[in-house]
Amino acid sequence: MSAGLAAGAGAYLLWGLFPAYFGLLKGVGALEVLASRIVFTLVVMLIVLAVLGRLAEMLTIAPRTWLLAAAASAAISVNWGMYVYGVATDRVVECALGYFINPLVSVMLGVVIFRERLTRAQVTAVALGAVAVIVLTVDYGSPPVIALTLACSFATYGLIKKVVPLDPLRSLTAEGIVGAPFALGYLVFLAVTGAGAFVTDGLRTTLLLIGCGPITTIPLLLFGAAAQRVPLSTMGLMQYLTPALQMAWGIAVVHESMPASRWIGFALIWLALAIFTTDALRRARRTRLSARGTEPAESGAPGAGDRQSQAG
Numbered sequence: 001m002s003a004g005l006a007a008g009a010g011a012y013l014l015w016g017l018f019p020a021y022f023g024l025l026k027g028v029g030a031l032e033v034l035a036s037r038i039v040f041t042l043v044v045m046l047i048v049l050a051v052l053g054r055l056a057e058m059l060t061i062a063p064r065t066w067l068l069a070a071a072a073s074a075a076i077s078v079n080w081g082m083y084v085y086g087v088a089t090d091r092v093v094e095c096a097l098g099y100f101i102n103p104l105v106s107v108m109l110g111v112v113i114f115r116e117r118l119t120r121a122q123v124t125a126v127a128l129g130a131v132a133v134i135v136l137t138v139d140y141g142s143p144p145v146i147a148l149t150l151a152c153s154f155a156t157y158g159l160i161k162k163v164v165p166l167d168p169l170r171s172l173t174a175e176g177i178v179g180a181p182f183a184l185g186y187l188v189f190l191a192v193t194g195a196g197a198f199v200t201d202g203l204r205t206t207l208l209l210i211g212c213g214p215i216t217t218i219p220l221l222l223f224g225a226a227a228q229r230v231p232l233s234t235m236g237l238m239q240y241l242t243p244a245l246q247m248a249w250g251i252a253v254v255h256e257s258m259p260a261s262r263w264i265g266f267a268l269i270w271l272a273l274a275i276f277t278t279d280a281l282r283r284a285r286r287t288r289l290s291a292r293g294t295e296p297a298e299s300g301a302p303g304a305g306d307r308q309s310q311a312g
Contacts, residue, residue, distance in 0.1 A: 004229025008238050011222035014215075016245025019095070019254075021215055022087040025208055028197040030088055032190060033212065034081040035183035036198065040213025042176030048217070049173060057170060058177070068164045069174035075157040077179055079150055086146045092250030093258065097136070098150025099243035100269050103236075103276060104129040105155040113159065121279035125272040132268035139261040168224040172217075236280060240273065 025033050049055045061069075086095040104126050110116040118126070137143045164171050190196025197205050227235060247266075250256045 008226030036209040037212040038183035073175040079153040096247035098147035125276035128272035136265035
């Protein structure tokens with residue numbers, strides 16, 4: 001368990017420090033950073049599979065599974081691209097907001113797509129989240145597009161990953177294989193036209209863009225190791241470490257503005273997450289007791305909370 005907790009904490013800590021890394025690439029176009037991230041993440045994953053002797057397994061993937069991988073690749077590309085754009089434009093706090101909102105969006109997708117029934121606590125949490133978005137819309141003067149895009153794209157990605165019949169290593173590699181031709185084509189175009197930072201901005205930028213591969217892959221591998229060893233309820237609690245660190249970076253390092261009205265919006269989100277998480281932990285405990293024959297399980301939305309935890 002301690003090794004699993006360390007792996008999980010390492011994954012969420014690295015994700016929480018992403019603003020520090022991608023902030024170093026502010027002078028590079030968001031699309032070039034995204035394309036580099038897709039290509040070099042695939043390179044790292046192919047190396048990992050080769051070392052494990054599992055490259056041949058990619059040849060056994062069914063056509064339908066490739067379609068699901070394409071959908072997942074599109075969703076995570078939107079997520080990655082929007083995140084890079086948010087960091088580049090000094091909107092790290094709004095990026096953090098997106099990952100705070102994500103669990104609530106995941107629950108709503110469960111209702112819409114899987115027809116899950118929400119508990120009263122979950123309804124309260126979602127309602128508070130909606131009010132918070134309204135408050136923040138008034139505060140920003142427009143809807144928090146970056147936050148909503150991050151939340152919806154990552155929730156969609158998690159939903160697709162739930163039905164992709166592949167282990168995490170092959171799934172991420174398949175997503176990279178689908179997206180790499182487009183990303184590589186764009187990088188080649190930038191290089192030919194002289195508009196790309198990869199070959200024109202010096203060795204530092206080149207190494208940073210190459211580093212997008214391992215910086216993306218390492219926390220994913222740590223997360224995969226933790227998910228096998230740590231209860232979902234614990235992983236669900238640990239996931240808030242990432243947006244908390246990102247928000248702290250945005251306020252303390254980037255010095256983004258946080259007026260009182262914005263704090264109120266975030267406070268409503270945190271209250272919603274506290275209600276949501278408490279309800280999920282309580283239902284998980286009841287399920288464990290029921291499995292031991294000690295107490296009947298509570299009816300309601302048996303899968304919504306668990307799906308959210310696994311989606312992240």
